[in-house]
Amino acid sequence: EPEVTQTPSHQVTQMGQEVILRCVPISNHLYFYWYRQILGQKVEFLVSFYNNEISEKSEIFDDQFSVERPDGSNFTLKIRSTKLEDSAMYFCASRPRQGARETQYFGPGTRLLVL
Amino acid sequence: GNSVTQMEGPVTLSEEAFLTINCTYTATGYPSLFWYVQYPGEGLQLLLKATKADDKGSNKGFEATYRKETTSFHLEKGSVQVSDSAVYFCALGIQGAQKLVFGQGTRLTINP
Numbered sequence: 685e686p687e688v689t690q691t692p693s694h695q696v697t698q699m700g701q702e703v704i705l706r707c708v709p710i711s712n713h714l715y716f717y718w719y720r721q722i723l724g725q726k727v728e729f730l731v732s733f734y735n736n737e738i739s740e741k742s743e744i745f746d747d748q749f750s751v752e753r754p755d756g757s758n759f760t761l762k763i764r765s766t767k768l769e770d771s772a773m774y775f776c777a778s779r780p781r782q783g784a785r786e787t788q789y790f791g792p793g794t795r796l797l798v799l
Numbered sequence: 800g801n802s803v804t805q806m807e808g809p810v811t812l813s814e815e816a817f818l819t820i821n822c823t824y825t826a827t828g829y830p831s832l833f834w835y836v837q838y839p840g841e842g843l844q845l846l847l848k849a850t851k852a853d854d855k856g857s858n859k860g861f862e863a864t865y866r867k868e869t870t871s872f873h874l875e876k877g878s879v880q881v882s883d884s885a886v887y888f889c890a891l892g893i894q895g896a897q898k899l900v901f902g903q904g905t906r907l908t909i910n911p
Contacts, residue, residue, distance in 0.1 A: 688842070717897070727843070727888060729898035740897040775843060784831045784892035785850040788899055792842035 686710045688791035696797045705761045705794045707776030716759045717777040766798045805902035820874040822889035830891040832872040837886045
């Protein structure tokens with residue numbers, strides 16, 4: 685069964701460094717998402733991406749964040765200058781079609797620790 | 800706004816016990832409702848969903864009914880197994896919006 689994959693599974697970085705989190709969505713899916721979960725808190729939406737552009741973003745997704753689909757298979761989240769409060773589990777998701785009824789399929793997550 | 804409230808965890812039960820995890824929501828429009836499960840070391844997996852009022856979603860012995868009158872989507876299972884130990888997330892999707900809105904998750908531990 686096709687699945688969303690994410691790399692790396694864990695990343696440790698120093699405050700102020702740039703990180704790139706990578707995701708490979710399911711191959712025939714058209715809508716892509718990033719969520720994060722700070723330890724002990726809710727899973728929070730960051731951004732959605734369709735047709736090579738951001739379709740929706742949350743207030744968390746400020747200028748320090750960017751997303752890209754560089755080659756038609758990978759979907760990346762870049763944090764330009766990490767802060768301590770960026771430490772979280774980051775989940776990528778994808779779905780084939782638009783619509784609230786459509787299931788989003790999640791990857792296993794990347795645990796980011798900013799020191 | 801749109802929000803989901805789940806019962807506080809952690810929940811610890813013995814094998815073969817009856818499980819209920821409460822989920823209530825606030826939403827504009829007509830949401831779709833989902834239960835996701837996260838097993839240790841894995842990502843979020845869809846457990847079941849319901850897309851309109853009175854729909855019942857079911858999978859792996861779990862059930863949840865979309866109750867518009869009580870704005871609820873409680874997860875139930877008649878006889879839990881040790882392998883059901885995981886974190887369970889209730890979530891809603893709103894037509895016209897991209898994102899899922901999640902509850903805080905409920906950690907379930909089943910003891911043999």
